[in-house]
Amino acid sequence: MxxxxxxxxxxxxxxxxxxxxxxxxxxxxxxxxxxxxxxxxxxxxxxxxxxxxxxxxxxxxxxxxxxxxxxxxxxxxxxxxxxxxxxxxxxxxxxxxxxxxxxxxxxxxxxxxxxxxxxxxxxxxxxxxxxxxxxxxxxxxxxxxxxxxxxxxxxxxxISTQKVVTIEPHASERHFHVVTDTAPVLLWTSDQPGKGIYFNKGWCSFTGRTHSELVGHGWTEVVHPDDLPGYLKKLDAAFEIRQPFTMEYRLRRYDGEYCWILDAGELRWLEDRTFGGFVVSSIDITESKRMEELLHKREQQLHHLAFYDVLTGLPNRLLFNDRFCQATAEAGRHKQNVGLMFLDLDNFKMVNDTLGHDTGDRLLCDVSARLRSCVRDYDTVARLGGDEFAIILPEIRSGEDMGTIARKILDAFTEPFPSSEKELFVSTSIGITCYPLDSSEMTELLKYADVAMYHAKAQGRSNFQFYSATLTAHVAERQALEDGLRKAVTRGELELFYQPKVKLPTGTLVGAEALLRWNHPERGLVLPETFIGIAEDTGLIVGIGKWMLRSACLTASEWNREAATPLKVAVNMSGRQFALNDIVGTVRDILEETACRPEWLEIEITERLFFNGNDDNLRILQALHEMGITLAIDDFGTGYSTLGNITRFPIDTLKIDRSFIHDIISNPDSADLVRAVISLAGSLRMGLVAEGVETLAQASYLNDFGCDLAQGYLFAKPMPRESFEEWMVDEAARKA
CATH class of the missing domain: 3.30.450.20 (PAS domain)
Structure with missing residues (x-):
């Protein structure tokens, strides 16, 4: 050994x-x-x-x-x-x-x-x-x-110690002690596990203990307490199998400092050739340990220099390539996607030229930190050189996910970066590609991402582009819708359509639901399912919802000002609106501004609202209900309602979702659910509206089981306000 x-x-x-x-x-x-x-x-x-x-x-x-x-x-x-x-x-x-x-x-x-x-x-x-x-x-x-x-x-x-051990059987005990006491090493002997019977002068001098203090189990007192159990276990095993052993441990020196010691135990044979225990040589390896630590630190430093960027601490191109290979290999095994982003700072050269390289270096460090804050813990942000960065995105589900991350990065860059001179505003252009959708070869994917990044710069900078034409078109369409939606309110492109609510079985008009439409200058009439998700994600729904509420209240006020039988106008309210500081005050102001009475307004909410801050939302709904506004749960049966929630919240009306009405005649499960909802509403003394009624058979079925209000294409499609008013005149004439 x-x-x-x-x-x-x-x-x-x-x-x-x-x-x-x-x-x-x-x-x-x-x-x-x-x-x-x-x-x-x-x-x-x-x-x-x-x-x-x-x-x-x-x-x-x-x-x-x-x-x-x-x-x-x-x-x-x-x-x-x-x-x-x-x-x-x-x-x-x-x-x-x-x-x-x-x-x-x-x-x-x-x-x-x-x-x-x-x-x-x-x-x-x-x-x-x-x-x-x-x-x-x-x-x-x-x-x-x-x-x-x-x-x-x-x-x-x-090898003097080994020679001493070898010659011991041929020498007297006294001669052995004379030889070992003059040996330039520490020696001790043991005849039983854990028991020392002899310690040479070197051992005594090193530990500052006398021979009598060390013999027996006294030597264990100078062994570091954390190392002693392992040493005794090693010694027990050596005695059991009668094999030489080595052990590293810490020994307390005469000055109280602990030193690293390497013990090597050799079998000790007595003169009658019987096993007499071990002769153990002890070598101070403290300096060797320090050298190992120095070499280890040096190795770590070299590894960091080899794989990490010195300035920012991010992985460099070499480590980036290795991690990208690992990510794509893992994705290939599990049939997953890996997103790849290339980023380049816009006009970074100008920062270096005007403010100096020190400012440029600090900016690169700040950019690195901001990029890391925009991605997940297991994503890799790397600096490839200069002002070029790359991001590896494992386990990406779709192009929309990558677009979301890219938008998050672009939004983060809208905030200024700190500088000793002044606040710096720097943007970035992003190119995106996807494994294996665009290619399974790393070199091609890197090239594609680079091409997409330069395409983003050509499109005006501070944006992102997909290399894939399919992904680019899809994300570009969403981005275009978002851009257009931001201007739609001020341009007057949004409009409310109204769909009548009627009483069964007579078809008498009792109210209307206000439904949002977007008159896009290029796409024509855009239905809400196309853009409401974008409005929710971007927060635009708050402003749009406020506009809808004002428009619906104004319509209700004008319709009911001289009406003998008032019509109730229902309008949907988003959960994002409930997050406003004073939604109750906003509703009150709009009612006052439009001269709309609270009893002419019905606010429809979704079941999801029950799981989004129940206590706060409960207080808001109670305040609205106390004002005299009717509250309805829209699309009931598709969300998270429980009987406890329904009874706890001040709900006036349940609206049965159209998906259950559609096959109420042919699907017994849907029919049973509708009957249960009708029974529940009756027990709780709530109003009930069936959505999506399209046939006389559906209307007759609902009426037979006690649902007295309905809306759907059987009665009328959603229509602009002017068309709705004409429809009301025609219906009144027909029933006269």
């Missing part, structure tokens, strides 16, 4: 040495960083140049051979070989592989000339330590740098 870790570390260091060698292509800061890492390495390392002279030696190396750096640099490794134990160094005596000193020289020569690598040979060193000779066992390796520079790395591993 030790050899594997050491050889792996040697490979990393060779890479570092190779980088140091390439001084001409590396910055001074990076060379210094790499040198600091090698200096902190516990592996003993020397860099040998093409003349077999030492070019670099790290502190671990100079400490091992007990020779100062100035005595090594620029000289051949003879200084090292002079330290080789006399039994292993024969000074080129011709004894071949048996001579370790000759073998080191030969390994260096072969590595320099032919690139041969030598790994794992052992020898002994006699070094000086505090004025005394110390015998050390080392394993040496020679490896070429491998970059054509004809340089090699000479690395040494101190």
């Amino acid at each position: 030790h050899s594997f870790i050491w050889l792996f570390g040697l490979g990393l260091i060779v890479v570092g040495a190779r980088r140091i060698v390439r001084t001409t292509s590396r910055s001074r800061a990076e060379r210094n960083t790499l040198k600091s890492i090698l200096d902190a390495s516990p592996v003993c390392l020397a860099l040998i140049d093409s003349h077999a002279a030492v070019q670099y030696a790290n502190p671990a190396y100079t400490e091992l051979v007990s020779v100062p750096p100035d005595a090594l640099i620029g000289r051949q490794p003879g200084v090292l070989l002079g330290c080789v134990h006399q039994h292993d160094n024969h000074g080129g005596c011709g004894k071949g592989a048996e001579c370790r000193g000759c073998e080191i020289r030969r390994a260096i020569t072969e590595a320099l000339t032919s690139g041969t690598t030598s790994l794992g040979n052992e020898t002994k060193l006699l070094t000086q330590r505090n004025g005394l000779e110390v015998l050390r066992y080392v394993r040496f390796s020679v490896q070429p740098v491998g970059d054509g520079s004809r340089q090699v790395v000479l690395a040494l591993e101190d």
